[in-house]
Amino acid sequence: MSESDSAPKIQTSIETGKTDSAPPETEDVVIESRSLDVYYGDEQALDDVSMEIREREVTALIGPSGCGKSTFLRCINRMNDMIDVCRVEGDVEFSGKNVYDDNVDSVALRRKIGIVFQKPNPFPKSIRDNVAYGLKIQGFDGDVDERVEESLKEAALWDEVKDQLDSSGLDLSGGQQQRLCIARAIAPDPEVVLMDEPTSALDPVAASKIEDLIDDLAGEYTVIIVTHNMQQAARISDRTAVFLTGGRLVEYDDTATIFEDPEHQRVEDYITGKFG
Amino acid sequence: MATEETPSDQLGRTTALRLQQLKGQLFEVALIAATLVGIVSLLVLFAQISNDAFRPGTASPAWFLIYLSTLVAPTAAFTLYARRRPAVRKTNAKAFAAVFGGLLLSLVTYAVVDSLSPYDVFIYAAFASLPPVLVLAYDRTTDDRTYTGPAVPVSMIVGTGVAAALYDLIRGPIGIAAEWIMYFGLVTVPAALLVAWLTASRRGRRAGSIVGGVVAAGGLVVAVAAIAAGVNASLPVVLFSAFVVPTSYVVVRSVRTNPEGRIGVAGPFILLGGVLLGASLAYEVKSPDTFLTPNLLLNSWDGLTASNAGVYPQIVGSVIIVGFMAVLAFPVGIGAAVYLEEYAPDTGWGGRLATLLEINISNLAGVPSVVYGLLGLALFRRTLGLGTGVVVSAAGTLGLLILPIVIVSTQEALRSVPDALRQGSYGMGASRWQTLREVVLPQAIPGTLTGTILALARAIGETAPLVIIAIATTTYSPPSGLFSSGTALPLQIFAASANAKPEFRHGVVPAAAVVLLVLMLLMNATAIVIRNKYGREN
Ligand SMILES: Nc1ncnc2c1ncn2[C@@H]1O[C@H](COP(=O)(O)OP(=O)(O)OP(=O)(O)O)[C@@H](O)[C@H]1O
Ligand SMILES: [Mg+2]
Numbered sequence: 126m127s128e129s130d131s132a133p134k135i136q137t138s139i140e141t142g143k144t145d146s147a148p149p150e151t152e153d154v155v156i157e158s159r160s161l162d163v164y165y166g167d168e169q170a171l172d173d174v175s176m177e178i179r180e181r182e183v184t185a186l187i188g189p190s191g192c193g194k195s196t197f198l199r200c201i202n203r204m205n206d207m208i209d210v211c212r213v214e215g216d217v218e219f220s221g222k223n224v225y226d227d228n229v230d231s232v233a234l235r236r237k238i239g240i241v242f243q244k245p246n247p248f249p250k251s252i253r254d255n256v257a258y259g260l261k262i263q264g265f266d267g268d269v270d271e272r273v274e275e276s277l278k279e280a281a282l283w284d285e286v287k288d289q290l291d292s293s294g295l296d297l298s299g300g301q302q303q304r305l306c307i308a309r310a311i312a313p314d315p316e317v318v319l320m321d322e323p324t325s326a327l328d329p330v331a332a333s334k335i336e337d338l339i340d341d342l343a344g345e346y347t348v349i350i351v352t353h354n355m356q357q358a359a360r361i362s363d364r365t366a367v368f369l370t371g372g373r374l375v376e377y378d379d380t381a382t383i384f385e386d387p388e389h390q391r392v393e394d395y396i397t398g399k400f401g
Numbered sequence: 402m403a404t405e406e407t408p409s410d411q412l413g414r415t416t417a418l419r420l421q422q423l424k425g426q427l428f429e430v431a432l433i434a435a436t437l438v439g440i441v442s443l444l445v446l447f448a449q450i451s452n453d454a455f456r457p458g459t460a461s462p463a464w465f466l467i468y469l470s471t472l473v474a475p476t477a478a479f480t481l482y483a484r485r486r487p488a489v490r491k492t493n494a495k496a497f498a499a500v501f502g503g504l505l506l507s508l509v510t511y512a513v514v515d516s517l518s519p520y521d522v523f524i525y526a527a528f529a530s531l532p533p534v535l536v537l538a539y540d541r542t543t544d545d546r547t548y549t550g551p552a553v554p555v556s557m558i559v560g561t562g563v564a565a566a567l568y569d570l571i572r573g574p575i576g577i578a579a580e581w582i583m584y585f586g587l588v589t590v591p592a593a594l595l596v597a598w599l600t601a602s603r604r605g606r607r608a609g610s611i612v613g614g615v616v617a618a619g620g621l622v623v624a625v626a627a628i629a630a631g632v633n634a635s636l637p638v639v640l641f642s643a644f645v646v647p648t649s650y651v652v653v654r655s656v657r658t659n660p661e662g663r664i665g666v667a668g669p670f671i672l673l674g675g676v677l678l679g680a681s682l683a684y685e686v687k688s689p690d691t692f693l694t695p696n697l698l699l700n701s702w703d704g705l706t707a708s709n710a711g712v713y714p715q716i717v718g719s720v721i722i723v724g725f726m727a728v729l730a731f732p733v734g735i736g737a738a739v740y741l742e743e744y745a746p747d748t749g750w751g752g753r754l755a756t757l758l759e760i761n762i763s764n765l766a767g768v769p770s771v772v773y774g775l776l777g778l779a780l781f782r783r784t785l786g787l788g789t790g791v792v793v794s795a796a797g798t799l800g801l802l803i804l805p806i807v808i809v810s811t812q813e814a815l816r817s818v819p820d821a822l823r824q825g826s827y828g829m830g831a832s833r834w835q836t837l838r839e840v841v842l843p844q845a846i847p848g849t850l851t852g853t854i855l856a857l858a859r860a861i862g863e864t865a866p867l868v869i870i871a872i873a874t875t876t877y878s879p880p881s882g883l884f885s886s887g888t889a890l891p892l893q894i895f896a897a898s899a900n901a902k903p904e905f906r907h908g909v910v911p912a913a914a915v916v917l918l919v920l921m922l923l924m925n926a927t928a929i930v931i932r933n934k935y936g937r938e939n
Contacts, residue, residue: 204828209748236830246821248840259829262839309829 155180155347161215170196171372183348185358188368194351198319202238203231239310243322245302247294252286255294259313280308281338300331320350336361359384367392453911454693461687472675479671492655492665499651500669503644511639512717516879519583528564532556581624581634589620589642692912701877707904717879718887722795723861730800734807742815766805773802774869790872792880792887798866803856810852814845850932857924864891890917
């Protein structure tokens with residue numbers, strides 16, 4: 126584990142080589158996993174997963190409980206480093222650089238790949254300090270208040286909290302807290318935002334607000350989202366990956382294809398609720 | 402057997418159910434009895450001690466009447482009035498903290514600094530605080546802040562080292578200055594800076610510098626007035642800076658900014674006024690024959706005349722020993738806990754070693770204090786060759802004694818910080834140290850303080866280990882330095898309880914015990930106030 130305490134500059138190469146004349150709907154690959162195997166102790170959680178994730182698209186990961194979706198997500202920004210028993214084999218490339226290379230610093234990597242968890246976990250600080258957290262730890266020297274406002278607006282939370290920026294983030298409702306966590310994740314302007322079931326702890330109205338938000342974010346960020354809600358995956362994602370038990374990626378294609386005409390019978394059974 | 406039971410028949414009270422209920426009731430009665438036995442015996446003990454200490458029976462009824470009307474009735478009336486009004490109650494609490502906290506802080510600071518020599522304390526304080534100030538000033542002039550954090554503590558340690566090395570050189574010239582100037586530097590300057598900073602953060606830089614200047618000028622005026630009146634200026638300067646300044650700050654701020662609650666600032670003054678008024682009225686009246694008198698607090702020991710015996714050196718000794726112990730043990734204990742909880746590996750050989758360490762530490766918390774005395778004797782007297790009964794040995798021995806308590810409770814506090822917060826911080830690209838500093842430690846402070854409260858309370862009453870490392874029972878002046886011999890209050894109580902004269906055993910001892918209890922309660926109260934303040938902010 127190489128948790129460095131300094132504030133290193135990003136060591137992964139993040140230039141995508143995209144030219145200005147490229148159309149907005151590029152198909153550039155930003156993250157690519159190659160024969161990824163993950164073990165917790167002796168137990169295998171991911172089995173030979175290879176997939177390419179395109180820039181500025183929403184990619185949904187679906188599959189039954191325990192099939193390794195969260196594990197895959199945590200591999201991308203190396204949150205698995207913190208789990209002692211976890212062992213990763215294979216490559217995960219971010220902008221062409223293997224994130225498990227020795228000279229990649231996991232702290233620097235996570236500054237480029239933000240994450241939003243299933244349960245909202247705002248810090249016990251003011252709303253402003255929550256959003257400014259990433260800026261503070263990365264030594265951002267621009268106008269913090271402006272950035273906080275921008276991020277809260279992007280997260281569709283500004284109108285609800287603009288008069289109470291100094292009150293605690295814990296005083297918000299669950300849905301507001303989750304949007305606060307999203308604002309917190311996008312404030313330092315990452316390339317990719319990972320979301321692990323971000324709406325599963327929320328009521329339908331709050332969930333649909335977050336879905337709209339994800340839609341908007343896709344123009345600017347690459348979003349990878351784990352969800353158990355088929356309609357949600359169908360509504361918001363461009364591409365969908367189906368994991369099945371054993372940690373195998375069974376099918377990965379355009380969302381429309383997966384939901385209308387999947388190749389595998391098992392995927393169709395899963396999507397239509399026949400099992401899982 | 403043949404009769405079919407309907408469900409409604411089964412709702413009745415069977416013998417088995419009744420028996421079960423009876424068992425439950427018996428258990429409840431036993432629990433109540435145990436609680437009562439414990440509480441009642443403690444209450445009887447305290448009643449006995451306070452009766453011996455205060456001797457209310459020896460006062461005339463007039464004495465009670467006077468204090469009832471000047472002190473008890475007005476205070477009670479005001480409390481009742483404030484109880485219904487949250488704004489008043491809040492300012493009342495603030496004013497109480499400022500007035501009595503300030504008073505206590507002034508007296509303790511003066512007593513401790515006076516006994517350790519104001520010149521020495523000033524030299525060390527100046528050398529320890531100037532380098533970090535310079536570091537922070539430099540920090541403002543440059544963009545590269547990477548090393549500022551670690552530079553501050555390092556510069557303090559270096560400064561202290563330099564002070565020790567240059568001590569002989571500086572002590573002479575500094576000694577020419579008047580004593581009150583040392584107190585001015587030690588107390589007035591920080592008070593002025595603090596008030597200036599607080600004001601500046603609310604009302605701008607100009608207001609801040611003006612208020613700070615007023616405080617500093619006030620300190621000078623007080624000193625000059627005291628010298629003109631022919632009294633030692635030191636205590637007035639300290640009282641002005643640590644009592645008058647915070648009190649006026651709170652009073653002025655509450656009156657200016659809090660119209661509904663402003664009446665609350667009267668609370669502590671009603672109490673103080675009641676005491677003073679009562680004392681002036683009760684002058685002629687027979688007061689209780691108590692040993693809890695100014696003599697007890699301000700004199701040094703007199704083993705022959707009970708009314709003349711005082712425990713001033715013991716009180717100051719206890720405060721210095723426990724204070725220095727805190728300086729030694731808290732950083733070590735908290736550091737060890739943070740390492741074990743946040744850094745030590747969970748698996749493999751390192752993990753096993755860490756688990757072994759943790760088990761041993763919890764066991765050490767239960768080791769009898771006599772054993773720590775032996776350890777202290779071997780370590781400080783034999784191995785390090787320190788003098789007999791010196792303050793460092795006492796502080797070090799008590800520090801070892803409370804170390805496990807501090808470690809275990811800090812670990813407990815760190816463990817109670819939800820892992821989701823750590824994950825959230827790491828996920829934002831924070832390093833381990835940033836996560837610790839920004840998220841984990843602030844959450845763990847209230848819990849850590851609870852542990853340190855327990856530790857302080859335990860340490861201040863410890864007697865056995867001090868006896869073993871041969872701390873003197875009676876010294877006639879407070880310790881003059883960390884390497885000079887000192888004594889502690891519980892030791893004197895222990896020794897006096899064997900005095901042949903009954904007025905010692907039944908008068909001075911309980912009075913001194915009350916002083917010890919009050920000392921402990923004051924320390925606890927301070928820690929509780931800090932803890933609640935942090936708890937509310939989070
Ligand atoms: N910290 C861990 N230690 C040991 N095993 C783990 C750990 N985390 C996950 N696993 C195992 O890895 C497998 C995949 O878990 P993962 O959390 O990735 O599933 P998931 O697809 O996200 O499931 P869910 O939909 O329920 O969140 C499971 O069998 C789980 O038991
Ligand atoms: Mg999961």
